[in-house]
Amino acid sequence: MKKKVTKLLVPSMAALIALAAAGCGENAEVESSLEKAITERPVIVRFHTDSPSKLRKRLQLAGHDVSGSSKRLGFVDVVSRPDELDSLAARAKGRYESFERLAIPKVDARYTDTQEMSDFVDSVVAAHPDIAARVTLVDASSMFECHELYAVKISDNVSVDENEPAFLFECQLHAREVMTGEVCKDAIDFLTSNYGTDPQVTSWVDNAEIWIIPQANPDGVAYVFSGNDWWRTNRHKSCGCTETCTVCGVDQNRNFEWNWRQCPGYGTSCGDETYSGDSAASEPETQAIKGLMERVRPLYYIDYHSYGEYIVWPSACGRVDEHDLLRIAAELLNHSVETDDGQTGHWTIGNTVDVMYSAPGGSDDHAYGAAGAMAYTIELNSTGFHPDYAQWRDVTVQRQRAAWGLLLDRTINGPSIRGRVLDADTLQ
Ligand SMILES: [Zn+2]
Structure with missing residues (x-):
C-alpha cells in the first residue's frame, strides 16, 4: 500500500490547556440544565x-x-x-x-470505570516495568473533566523507541461502549502476564511496539458510570447547552482531521450525537490520539466500537485505493474470530459506507489516510452496548484475542514491507 508522508503535527499544549481549562470543576450551571433535560430517560x-x-x-x-x-x-x-x-x-x-x-439497561458496575482502569494500568506497569509503560497523552488538568488520557506501550526495552513495527489499537472512543474497554484491558493483561512464558506473546512483545489506548474518551467514560450510562461523546461543554439540548459534547469519531466533514454523516451543532466539533481535530483527545498515530505510524490499527458484529475499513466517505488489500485481513478476521453465536464467518465486513453508513472524521480513516495504517473498526457484540457482564464479558474479550492477535502477528510476520515509517523531511 502507499504510505502517505505527512509532517508530524505537534499540538500546541497551550492551545489544549486554553481549550480545556474551563471544564475542570466548572460549568456547574450548564451541568444542571443538562441534567434537567435528560430526566426523561x-x-x-x-x-x-x-x-x-x-x-x-x-x-x-x-x-x-x-x-x-x-x-x-x-x-x-x-x-x-x-x-x-x-x-x-x-x-x-x-x-x-x-x-x-x-x-436501556443500566451499566453493570462490574464493567471497568475510569479510575479502575487507571489503577489497573498502574498495577500492570508496576509489575512489568521492563515491558509496560503508561504514556500520558493529555494531562488530567487539560481535560474537560479532569480524567487523564493515556496510552499503554508494551514492548521489550519499553522506554526506547526501537526500530520495530508498531501496532495501535484503542477502545471506548464512544464512552458507552463499555465492552470495548474490557477488550483493551484484557489485551494489556494478556500480553504482559504471558510474556516470557508464551512463545508467541514473547515474540510479539520483543518484535513490535504495541500501543493500546484502553479508554480513548476518559471523561465520557467517567460520566457513563456517574451520570448517564448511554453517553457517547466527550465532555466538551463550552458549546452552549440549553434545556432543550439533551446532548452536549463532541463525537470524537467525527472530529479527526483526514476527511473531516468531507461527506454526509456528521452533526453541526452541539445538540447532535455526531457533532463533529467546531473545526477538524478541535478536541484535546483527538489532537493527542492523532499525534500518537502520526508519531508511531502503526502498520495495523483497530478502533473498537460496539455493536452489531461489523468489521469495516476506510474510508467512511467511500472506497479507497487499497480497498482490496484492506479486505484481505478483514476476511482473515472474519474467518478466525467468533461472533456472539460462537461461529466464524458471521461478521458483516466491508467498506464503512458500503455496509454501515457515511461518517467522515473517524479515527480509522485518519489512521489510514494520515498515518498510513491498515485500519479497521470492529463493532463488538450483537445486541447492545451494555451486554450482560456475566454472560458476555469473558467470552468476548477471549474471542477478540484472535482478532488483535492476528493483526499483531501480521505486523511482525505478515506479507508486508516491514519496519518503521519515518517522516521524509525530519527522519523522525
Ligand atoms: Zn462507537
Whole structure:
C-alpha cells in the first residue's frame, strides 16, 4: 500500500490547556440544565428489517442516534426519547417489518470505570516495568473533566523507541461502549502476564511496539458510570447547552482531521450525537490520539466500537485505493474470530459506507489516510452496548484475542514491507 508522508503535527499544549481549562470543576450551571433535560430517560427503538443497512443509513443521515444494527439478526436500534417514537416510526415507515421499544439497561458496575482502569494500568506497569509503560497523552488538568488520557506501550526495552513495527489499537472512543474497554484491558493483561512464558506473546512483545489506548474518551467514560450510562461523546461543554439540548459534547469519531466533514454523516451543532466539533481535530483527545498515530505510524490499527458484529475499513466517505488489500485481513478476521453465536464467518465486513453508513472524521480513516495504517473498526457484540457482564464479558474479550492477535502477528510476520515509517523531511 502507499504510505502517505505527512509532517508530524505537534499540538500546541497551550492551545489544549486554553481549550480545556474551563471544564475542570466548572460549568456547574450548564451541568444542571443538562441534567434537567435528560430526566426523561431515552429508550432504544428496535426496527426489525431484512435490510438493516438501508434503514440504518437513512436514519443516521436524518440525525438519529443509531446505536447499532445487525445484518445477521436483521435489526436497527435507535436511541430516542419516548415522545419521539411516533415521528421516528413515521420516518422509517415502509422500511421495517415491526418495531419494539427496549429499555436501556443500566451499566453493570462490574464493567471497568475510569479510575479502575487507571489503577489497573498502574498495577500492570508496576509489575512489568521492563515491558509496560503508561504514556500520558493529555494531562488530567487539560481535560474537560479532569480524567487523564493515556496510552499503554508494551514492548521489550519499553522506554526506547526501537526500530520495530508498531501496532495501535484503542477502545471506548464512544464512552458507552463499555465492552470495548474490557477488550483493551484484557489485551494489556494478556500480553504482559504471558510474556516470557508464551512463545508467541514473547515474540510479539520483543518484535513490535504495541500501543493500546484502553479508554480513548476518559471523561465520557467517567460520566457513563456517574451520570448517564448511554453517553457517547466527550465532555466538551463550552458549546452552549440549553434545556432543550439533551446532548452536549463532541463525537470524537467525527472530529479527526483526514476527511473531516468531507461527506454526509456528521452533526453541526452541539445538540447532535455526531457533532463533529467546531473545526477538524478541535478536541484535546483527538489532537493527542492523532499525534500518537502520526508519531508511531502503526502498520495495523483497530478502533473498537460496539455493536452489531461489523468489521469495516476506510474510508467512511467511500472506497479507497487499497480497498482490496484492506479486505484481505478483514476476511482473515472474519474467518478466525467468533461472533456472539460462537461461529466464524458471521461478521458483516466491508467498506464503512458500503455496509454501515457515511461518517467522515473517524479515527480509522485518519489512521489510514494520515498515518498510513491498515485500519479497521470492529463493532463488538450483537445486541447492545451494555451486554450482560456475566454472560458476555469473558467470552468476548477471549474471542477478540484472535482478532488483535492476528493483526499483531501480521505486523511482525505478515506479507508486508516491514519496519518503521519515518517522516521524509525530519527522519523522525
Ligand atoms: Zn462507537
